Amino acid sequence: MKAPLLYCFCFFISLNAIAQKATVKGIVTSQNSPVENINIKILGTNQSTKSGSSGSYQFNGIPPGNCDLVFSGIGYQSKRIRITLKGDTTLVNADLLSLASDLNDVVITGVNRATQLRKSPVPIAVLSKKTMDQNVNTNLIEAIVKGVPGITAVTTGPNVSKPFIRGLGYNRVLTLYDGLRQEGQQWGDEHGIEVDEYGITRAEVVKGPASLTYGSDALAGVINMIPYTPNFEDGKLKGDFTANYQSNNGMIGSSLGLAYIKNDWKYTFRATGKTAHNYQNKIDGLVYGTAFREYNLSASARVDKTWGFTKTAITYYDNLMEIPDGSRDSLSRRFTRQVLDDGDDIKNRPVVPESELNTYSINPLHQHIQHYRFYNTSQFKFGTSDLNVLIGGQQSVRREYNHPTLPSQAGLYVVLNTFNYDLKYNLPDFAGIESTIGVNGMYQGNRSKAATDFPIPDYDLFDIGAFYFAKKSMGKIDVSGGIRIDRRNINWGDFYVGTNAQTGFGEQVSPNNPTGKLQFPSFNKNYYGLSGSLGLTYNISEKLLIKANIARGYRAPNITEIGSNGLDPGAHIVYLGNRTFKPEFNLQEDIGIIAYLKDADISVELFNNNIQNYIYQSRLTDASGNPVVIVPGNLTYQYQQSKARLYGAEISVNLHPRAFKWLSFNNSLAYVVGLNQNQELLNKHGRDAKYLPFIPPLQVRTEIKATAQKPVGIFDKPYIKIDAAFFADQDKFYALDNTETFTSGYTLINGGIGSALKTRKGKNICDIFLQADNIFNIAYQSNLNRLKYFEYYNRSSNGRSGIYNMGRNLSFKVIIPI
Template identity: 25%
Template structure:
């Protein structure tokens, strides 16, 4: 509903005041109000109110738009209009995209001192890539570490692996994130909102949030008395991917459910070359396809919930499955006997070597809203199983054939099983102008291993933390933040002996003996840490300024403490270090954003210092004791300084034409240790993206039509560490277009994208396959159609 009032300012000029509220009577902030033909804009405030001044006597059209609601148009005449009441109806096709807490991107950005990006599934739809991170990497400061076309890891301002925490529905996603070929294991079709915090965020999220947080929401609560769903079908040309996703939801008054099933199947991906040089050896590709990189991905989700004004609880069950082939010519210690006939016969089949992942989750969530309190409790169980499958190859002193007595499948190279139980309890309460949030979090995980090849031992880990955080609203413009957190963690990793005997030569007596070598010893370590943060928000009508200073921490992983094995992809022999301390990080983030109806500009620099960054250092030695003959890499600590930031701006050339620019830069340097003055591995090069987006209003039959073009320049990366190579810069052009067409009372979404329009052959410094010189995917056409329905 909109309430309008007019007020005479002086003889000829009038102002209109209004308020925007939703069907429940709650104020809606962040809605966009346009007055035509004057072309005046306003955005509703936190109380839902808005004001437009400078109007003259006459007739106008006022248009209110807001995500989740139908665009509302009203004719007004000044000065006659007063107390006009308009009912805003929720838009059917977006019904289920209304988010639980009713917080909205712009509001949250104004109230958090972190540098934060919030996008919904529409952004994912418009920027659809082969994986969730490939769809999100257009955001400033966000990139992806890709393992082929369909698997990727998140990278925030150059940090990845265990330095980025991923949470789904409030529970930290626990998988095998220490592994280089491990992907995110989350199906992007199920994500309704992604919130990305760049920079230290351990205060609320605990260990691992040292480089930032990707906070995903896959549950959205439907509106009362609605039921429906949508069917999404998508396809991509670069890997002949076809996928579909079906969402169904329903709600009476209090009880609701949402469910989703998705499936995607893709073939070996195409690169703009017929030959790739792996360690100077030319590998011929068949039809430019990366041999054996095909994959499958599927997921099912079910949420059943109960929601009243003061209570919200739900149970969420999900299962994720993926099976993805590794590039056959480049996996393993020795690029294995590649049977080209077998691999090239079918582009869709997945032969050895491949990885298979299963991830099951069960979460219980309850939130109670009291007069001054919001109490939340989350309990989660996760099971992650990851298998690396490959033909048995005897490395070193391993027997020529795998003995049956071992009881391990001949193709099971490595297996990792992780079971995690986690619980979070938080209370948010208000005292005067202070909003406090305090909570306790605990998690327990048990990790088991299998297969004939060893890299990390079995381990159990328990982590607990308690925090308190205060948001103090000093006045309408200034918010002050402060918080304190204490964590304690314990890790217990088990000893491991080789299942085969290695030859030991006694140098003095020249006697030869055979032994099962010990690869890991029993290890018990307890870590504790105090982290803190202070921040400020300074908000004006057209300016948002923020600063955040925080100390974050991360518990060393089992791999960093106790690894002892060959990393097949880097030809390295990784050795853990039992003496590692918890990694600490101090980070200062500053951000300033000007936004006017016609233009906006944001600058967000950061500086980050690690007293003890845990770094995998290449040593000048080879391992031959364990029979592999690979270069030894050891974990050690070094001081690291990092700085950089993002610039983001846009300018409306016309009402329907917007140009934008995004620039990203990160500099890292090790200040001490073996690699003093070197950068960090996988340092992202600077990038500059220009975009142009045209959003015409063609007819009433089409809605949300857009055409956009992105031109992305990526600089050369010459700051590298062994064993990396310099990576040349490149430029890419991506096209994207989409519209919504009214069909059967529903808006059917159509999107079409072209990535790498000119089929450019380029290498990506942060790609997993960079070390063996594999180019990135070539030109890719993708289409998707989303059909909403109600019943």
């Protein structure tokens, strides 16, 4: 009898506990208008959410008692509200003060837990979709370059931009998609980022070593591209249709996105298509070999429960992109094309017909890149602690077709399979310390298929790293730091290359094949790295703060740096690696001062970065100083290793006078110097070897923008803006063996207008953007444009060398809500 009574007693107690769970909901507004995408967090717990399109939010299953709600978001002063819950529904509305500063925004990249920008000592920048939409962008990385000082890109035409952070790029910049590291043969000069630009709603950029959280390849920093997560009323199907046209290369882009919420489930779907013919400028005309065609698909499903959430997503990327090589007729400077394999003379090729320059058709010499991604990210809550798990698989398939006599035969054909894992446990707070322990890494397998060129061997790679990170707030001071240990193994077996009897091209063969030669002897090596960081933020006041951080980064050599020995047909480069290379280590010091004044935001960031075992490319020359030609029509680069130092600054001054709320005047400056500290080269070659390659010049950007504060007819808050981008001469370049040459400075003037169109009842019809880049059609060459060096004559008939960047480009974009 006692047992049933005890059971019933416990049952009713548990029912009472369940009944006492409270609900908190409300609406977030600013200036009497609802505000979406505001972060709402319950302090002392791991529960957070965002306001929807109507400004509404809701928490369920909250234990009764006292708690604090914190509201924060880009452009708004954070607000803290203390409430008492009694087991029913509590209504908490919040009206936020509008600000021009983004210091109260919450970031998730490189900090392990959601953290306000003002509390993180690590330099982090945020770029919203709104900012990206208001600029002319030919790809996602270009949008980030325009919006974040200190970020640049090495380009190969309009569809390939490789991000650089403070003068460092390639495998030193880790790119993430929704927190999952992007793996797609990023060692190649012309290998871009395989992501749908229309599917990204936010980008977070860590400027500085982030090896503590991510391990190898985050030596320079991290770019996290975050896709859309729906947050609106239950039971609704919403979406958008984007159409974009750009005049310079006739780029036509369209994207359809859909989202649905039912109960605790959120679903998304997006399909995108882009196509463009060759781009043009007033020096070269239409640049042969720069057309592209791109398709993207993505879908996700997420469920949020009181125990946490889980999200599963899949993406598909498919890109057909031509391969420019810059060959021309010596007198007319018209572009020529390759029609022979054996016997090809790059200076005596036929001229490209006009009909093939202005066409959307992809020519036979092109790249075909496909990327598949499937991943799951989950959070499991345990009281005041939580476990975050991210597991994903991805496949990158790259084919580069470079045989005009056999167009269906790929020169390069590699398949990279990657399995990623990332586990982080956020421990309960202890003595005010928020701690995280984690382990992450990846397994990779790369295989060549039916190819003729083999710049790298088939290899296997395994990464694992463990870290501890902690942060603590002590009044006006926020301190954070941690330590990490990494191990990477990379190995491959003997790789033989022979000659195909039918085609005469190269092919992978077995060791006993009579035509076979050992191109890649077997290799097996472990690389170890110890990294960490320590930083603090001193909040002198709500309007003035100082940040300081010191971090040690680690990067194991990538596959081309230690294993390459062959032609990459897409880059037109023969790579020669060095298997004795050691890992790179760097020590970077950052200090920043940020002031939020009545009518201005001012930010000054200084950095100094010393790198041990820095790896870079240099053209290979013979004893007489002449370029070594292993494959005719292609350059030969040998990897080098030495010490290096980079230092510089980023300054932003953004004016937003309260007396003229319609006006904003934003200015930024970025400057970096890269010094080669290879003493042997310096003693032998002097200034020619003094600087590092791919270092951007001094850059200054300024923008004046006027935005109507009230609707003008159907136009809701229309704006007009004009901006100027100034790039100084780059006379600090790696001149040894003519690897780089002097680059003249230039100034580009851009402009744009845009607005939301709404009905009288306030329903959004669409958003429109009309923009112009390089309004005055300036002929210029960026020192980070690889096409600048696509030249095969010592002199030219017009005194010009290489290929110039894009000329005037008009863009029209419309986004229609569904």
